[in-house]
Amino acid sequence: MDSNADSPEEGNEYDAALSAFYEPYFTGVEGDVAFYVAQAQAAGSPVLELGCGSGRILIPTAQAGVSITGLDRSAPMLAQARQRVAALSPETRRRIRLIQGDMRDFAIRRRFKLVTIPYRAFQHLLTPADQAQALLCIRDHLTKRGRLVFNLYDPSREFALGRATRAMQRDDDFIHPATGNRVVTWYRRQHEPVEQIMVQEFLFEEVDAGGSVLNRVYKTLTLRYTFRCEMQYLLELCGYTIEALHGDFHGGPYRGAEQVWVAQPA
Ligand SMILES: C[S@@+](CC[C@H](N)C(=O)[O-])C[C@H]1O[C@@H](n2cnc3c(N)ncnc32)[C@H](O)[C@@H]1O
Structure with a gap:
């Protein structure tokens, strides 16, 4: 190559x-x-x-x-x-x-x-x-x-029409691959219908056994729908x-x- x-x-x-x-x-x-x-x-x-x-x-x-x-x-x-x-x-x-x-x-x-x-x-x-x-x-x-x-x-029809600007929603928890702690996940999807762009925002909260938040990671993924x-x-x-x-x-x-x-x- x-x-x-x-x-x-x-x-x-x-x-x-x-x-x-x-x-x-x-x-x-x-x-x-x-x-x-x-x-x-x-x-x-x-x-x-x-x-x-x-x-x-x-x-x-x-x-x-x-x-x-x-x-x-x-x-x-x-x-x-x-x-x-x-x-x-x-x-x-x-x-x-x-x-x-x-x-x-x-x-x-x-x-x-x-x-x-x-x-x-x-x-x-x-x-x-x-x-x-x-x-x-x-x-x-x-x-x-x-x-x-x-x-x-x-995308769903509401998203494609640009109507949905939703609050953060809970998603499935998972286990942190390095620490073994639970990670609580939140996400929100925003849309730019003119450009056919969808922005997915994620919040990953690592929590200890008592539920206290140890660490927060915010991430964004930008996708085009066709x-x-x-x-x-x-x-x-x-x-x-x-x-x-x-x-x-x-x-x-x-x-x-x-x-x-x-x-x-x-
Ligand atoms: C949703 S993941 C899919 C990974 C894997 N195919 C799977 O099924 O689990 C999307 C992947 O595409 C890669 N990616 C995004 N844009 C790219 C580009 N322009 N060229 C090559 N890879 C790209 C990202 O780095 C990421 O690893």
């Missing part, structure tokens, strides 16, 4: 503090790990996962016998992945390659049978120009019959044929919530 954007960390929201809480808190979408592993097994090696994060999907894919390259722009997320990879068998480790880079602008000297962007990582691209740049770059890394598989989600037809036209404009749009990870029809796209170079 393997070049990537000049400064992959620029604008990176997945810093050390958020990365430390990633695995216990961001647990994915129902069925996503099995779905992406099955896609990788069906395609065969090599597979490229963009926005691979801590390896939540990349590691089970390699354990299923598929060679996979993971690209992510966050050094702390890749550090989490490297730590997990180090504990795997030498055989599985040999199937994994991790690269720091930006999915909008990367160059890897090989083509892949499958490129995936699981868990809505494509939504971190905040403008249509960034989305198109990534789709064109991905197409250059796919084999002729390769597939691009990724998922997004639709409506179904917009995504369809963008894929077509960037040289893809759409093979399927599912509504879940079990092949169910699209119902206006999750968008699970399967596309091929046209």
Whole structure:
């Protein structure tokens, strides 16, 4: 390679503090790990996962016998992945390659049978120009019959209309991976409907056994939401044929919530 954007960390929201809480808190979408592993097994090696994060999907894919390259722009997320990879068998480790880079602008000297962007990582691209740049770059890394598989989600109608500016809401607690204390989580979602931007604010409160707050961490994730037809036209404009749009990870029809796209170079 393997070049990537000049400064992959620029604008990176997945810093050390958020990365430390990633695995216990961001647990994915129902069925996503099995779905992406099955896609990788069906395609065969090599597979490229963009926005691979801590390896939540990349590691089970390699354990299923598929060679996979993971690209992510966050050094702390890749550090989490490297730590997990180090504990795997030498055989599985040999199937994994991790690269720091930006999915909008990367160059890897090989083509892949499958490129995936699981868990809505494509939504971190905040403008249509960034989305198109990534789709064109991905197409250059796919084999002729390769597939691009990724998922997004639709905002609820109230959010899309910009009506909902909600107070912080309680979410599921989790156990702090380093200290073993309980972490109480709060979140709020704000919307910029004109730009189709959603800002997720998180507050993580680490509490002791008596419930006293020991530490507070505030984090923000900014996502762009893309409506179904917009995504369809963008894929077509960037040289893809759409093979399927599912509504879940079990092949169910699209119902206006999750968008699970399967596309091929046209
Ligand atoms: C929601 S996490 C998904 C991680 C993993 N795929 C999973 O399913 O658990 C999104 C990941 O995308 C990465 N990311 C965001 N923007 C990116 C970009 N432009 N290029 C590469 N990675 C990016 C973040 O650093 C983060 O690790």
